[in-house]
Amino acid sequence: MSNDAPHIPVLINEVVVGLAVVPGETLVDGTFGAGGYTKALLGAGAGRVIGFDRDPDAIANGPSLVPDPRLTLVNERFSQMDRALADRGLLPVDGIALDIGVSSMQLDQADRGFSFQKDGPLDMRMSQSGETAADFLNHAEEGDIARVLKEYGEEPRARAVARAIVAARPLTRTAELAAVVRRALGYRQGQKSDPATRTFQAIRIHLNAELEELEQGLRAAERSLRPGGRLAVVTFHSLEDRIVKRFLKARSGATPAGSRHRPLAAAGPAPSFEQVAKPVSPSEAELARNPRARSARLRTAVRTDAPAWDQEKAA
Ligand SMILES: C[S@@+](CC[C@H](N)C(=O)[O-])C[C@H]1O[C@@H](n2cnc3c(N)ncnc32)[C@H](O)[C@@H]1O
Numbered sequence: 001m002s003n004d005a006p007h008i009p010v011l012i013n014e015v016v017v018g019l020a021v022v023p024g025e026t027l028v029d030g031t032f033g034a035g036g037y038t039k040a041l042l043g044a045g046a047g048r049v050i051g052f053d054r055d056p057d058a059i060a061n062g063p064s065l066v067p068d069p070r071l072t073l074v075n076e077r078f079s080q081m082d083r084a085l086a087d088r089g090l091l092p093v094d095g096i097a098l099d100i101g102v103s104s105m106q107l108d109q110a111d112r113g114f115s116f117q118k119d120g121p122l123d124m125r126m127s128q129s130g131e132t133a134a135d136f137l138n139h140a141e142e143g144d145i146a147r148v149l150k151e152y153g154e155e156p157r158a159r160a161v162a163r164a165i166v167a168a169r170p171l172t173r174t175a176e177l178a179a180v181v182r183r184a185l186g187y188r189q190g191q192k193s194d195p196a197t198r199t200f201q202a203i204r205i206h207l208n209a210e211l212e213e214l215e216q217g218l219r220a221a222e223r224s225l226r227p228g229g230r231l232a233v234v235t236f237h238s239l240e241d242r243i244v245k246r247f248l249k250a251r252s253g254a255t256p257a258g259s260r261h262r263p264l265a266a267a268g269p270a271p272s273f274e275q276v277a278k279p280v281s282p283s284e285a286e287l288a289r290n291p292r293a294r295s296a297r298l299r300t301a302v303r304t305d306a307p308a309w310d311q312e313k314a315a
Contacts, residue, residue, distance in 0.1 A: 153202025
């Protein structure tokens with residue numbers, strides 16, 4: 001582990017309130033990270049917490065971060081949670097928390113290659129397996145790199161950055177990539193936000209298929225919760241929040257199944273979730289303590305007794 005400040009859990013009190021923990025319940029922390037949410041859920045009286053993380057380091061550090069016999073750690077993607085829980089005879093569960101994105105532990109460890117502020121190998125793989133950022137950047141077509149930067153980083157000059165990346169190949173270090181992006185976009189020292197932020201975010205989201213994981217994770221949560229079970233999802237940017245918002249809107253019958261313009265027979269499956277609260281953003285006090293929480297947003301919902309819309313197991 002690094003010597004930097006540990007991960008500060010975001011919207012933690014709001015998540016505990018949103019999950020309305022009843023003592024003795026079985027809860028899933030789908031993104032264990034540094035165990036911040038798990039600790040809070042156990043502190044609120046959970047009888048058992050199943051902590052998932054796709055990062056083997058997070059799972060390996062887990063027992064020392066949260067030494068508690070009520071915790072079970074699983075090195076698996078949350079999109080596979082229903083299968084993993086079924087294998088352990090733990091379905092259905094009473095509540096699920098997802099805290100989307102990277103942890104400070106991952107960002108702060110230079111050798112994981114997530115940060116443009118620390119020089120390290122161009123890696124960026126949460127699961128520590130599969131294609132690295134260097135593999136992608138050194139072999140992909142310029143057009144594919146540009147598409148990733150535009151779609152996942154909302155980089156307005158994606159073409160120019162992709163061209164500069166291709167011209168600078170082979171790239172092996174995060175510092176090299178950051179320098180290439182800054183040069184392509186005319187970055188000046190002291191400029192408010194570093195343009196490399198968008199490129200790093202985009203490559204990370206692409207490599208880890210983060211948006212697909214979120215889509216599949218929400219479906220897996222729908223299949224895993226008991227009627228009355230609660231879901232709490234914290235996202236960090238609009239691309240992620242949009243996915244959660246649309247999913248819960250559709251599943252709670254707001255669109256298009258509940259549309260008053262549609263005949264009842266065409267209304268689609270019964271709502272599988274009920275949205276009980278408005279989305280929550282961090283308080284001023286939290287932002288003062290933890291500026292990284294700036295763009296965080298929490299959405300919560302309660303599972304109804306209707307069948308899951310998508311019964312299929314995630315691939
Ligand atoms: C923002 S951190 C969670 C921090 C945690 N809530 C805490 O308080 O310490 C996100 C964590 O989720 C993990 N993660 C991201 N996507 C995942 C996925 N699809 N399945 C499982 N774990 C995932 C990352 O490896 C990272 O450790």
